[in-house]
Amino acid sequence: MASKPRTLYEKIWDQHVVDRLDDGTCLIYIDRHLVHEVTSPQAFEALRLAGRTVRRPDLTLAVPDHNLPTTKRIAADGSRLPIEDTQSAAQLAALECNAPSFGIDYIDATAPEQGIVHVVGPEQGFSLPGTTIVCGDSHTAAHGGIGALAFGIGTSEVEHVLATQTLQLRPSKTMEVRVDGMLGPGVTAKDLILHIIGIIGTAGGTGHVIEYRGRVFEEMSVEGRLTVCNMSIEGGARAGLIAPDERVFEYLRGRPYSPQGDDWDNAVTWWRSLATDEGAYFDKSVVIEAANVEPTVSWGTSPEDVVAVGGCVPSPDSFADPSKQDAVRKSLDYMGLAPGTPIEDIAVENIFIGSCTNSRIEDLRAAAEVLKGRKKAPNVRWAIVVPGSGLVKRQAEDEGLDRIFTDAGFEWREPGCSACLAMNPDKVPPGERCASTSNRNFVGRQGPGSRTHLVSPAMAAAAAVTGRLADVRNLAPCQDGAA
């Protein structure tokens, strides 16, 4: 008898059930645990107080990213430059001490492999398809792009995983986001996920794990898939998934932690069996027409506040729900925007290209392609590129992208989370706007009073060149080397 068709999520879940309580709560085994400096110190401290150890340090990898300044880290004489913010320095020092003292592999702030934890995991082959991956960071959802069940956890759960390599969880509901057709020219993975969040809303995926399905995702690069899954949490879903395929296998082959030899062949066979079975049931299903997705921009203070770049800032009255009308009024007030303003009339003073959403090599290439031979507009005061990892940075430099950015007036920085959440010195000043490739446009996210417009890397580059939010498709082709 054939077994019941299962989704990708159900296959991974079933494989990781250690124990099942009568009320449905399950003890789930965790294959990979990524640790960074902000959400771990209290967990390590609690382990010490309770006299507990880390059960599987070999399945745990630590790397600093949130607090690190993105300016130079090593002086000319090879010594490490000090971090001025004493609180940041103390938090980074805590991780540097905690990781080795609990036997955990640690990537140092000055190592070439250092980077944003969600860029580092797949890049090192530490994140693998079919695994359960957790990290004390909500954007852990990103790793779903390689077919892992990956989700963010709080510090108490970080402590729980360190101590037991498991979590107590109840199964999630399943949600299919199916995209029909293909994206038009100039429309990227970031535009698509912003569009999806605009449709399902920031609570649309609450209680669910999303699986993204359709030819768009099959033909999407691994970097694009990581971008899409990364922002699942902005749609309320703790995790997002895309079935692993040949593109993913090619991406992972030969990476430092990837399986080798016979293990590799066996792993690939295993990974091929994970895709959702035909006829599997989803609790919720949403269908999106790819042809309707335009380069997309956020106008408010919630990631669901999005509009096509050719559109206008909406009026609060255009929303049916009175509480949403009120929220929109507050958002527009905070953002300093009047209803009806064309998006392309909005001037920006800051550009941020980076974050775990959009700081991989493909993102930098897309932005550089727009910027090649161009300069940032005079009203753009601050423009920075923060590569997702030291390896991305090195590759970009090998391809000459750093020169394109610096020639255009951008600063070329060291890897880290940077202005996505402004924990380090990279902040957008109060009242100023930023075209940002990051994931959240919350009040004060990029610094107190900052006004964020979420965009794709190509759109951020277009905003830099024009000094306002602009449709990248309308920029005239630029001759190589032209001024």
Next chain:
Amino acid sequence: MKAVSTIEGRAIPLGLKNVDTDVIIPAHWLKTVSREGLGAGAFETIRAAPGNPFDVEDFANAPILIAGDNFGCGSSREHAAWAMLDMGLTAVIAPSFSDIFAGNAFKNGILAVELPQDQVDRLLEIAKDQPITIDLENQVVTTPFQDRFEFQIDPFRKRCLLEGLDEIGLTLASESAIAAHEIMRRGTTPWLDKTNRRRSA
């Protein structure tokens, strides 16, 4: 965790939807290595506005917060729960919560009580001048006006909260099941245990 049973007192009628964890505790407060002292930064941007509900004298030390849909969305920072505890909040009532925040609240003994919007609206009115009671054992929210709003809670979480159970201690009691799973896992997916990183050349 500390055992929780009944929470009684004033409730801050915030009412806002989509209160994200950046609003509950902005990122610049996250540089601490402690769980203490975050109350000073809790709801910083809301508290900066004159006439906000946190400034009302009657709500000083109120144990309950009433909010709108999707409370605690965004970042997984448990600092949001720590900040609320530090300002004296031990319960939140809202029509819905983000998954990660609901988990973090539970781990810290903060009750996240889900009620339908119309009942939340009623409580927002009453909270202006009257106290509210949350009875976890009987899963009911009551008011001095005889309102009785029943709520649902995961039975496992309820037991942990009522008994103040240490979740890690509970899991460690399943040691033999974890060890058995690890043996099974080594058989089916042996590559997952081979994590010796090969340094790139």
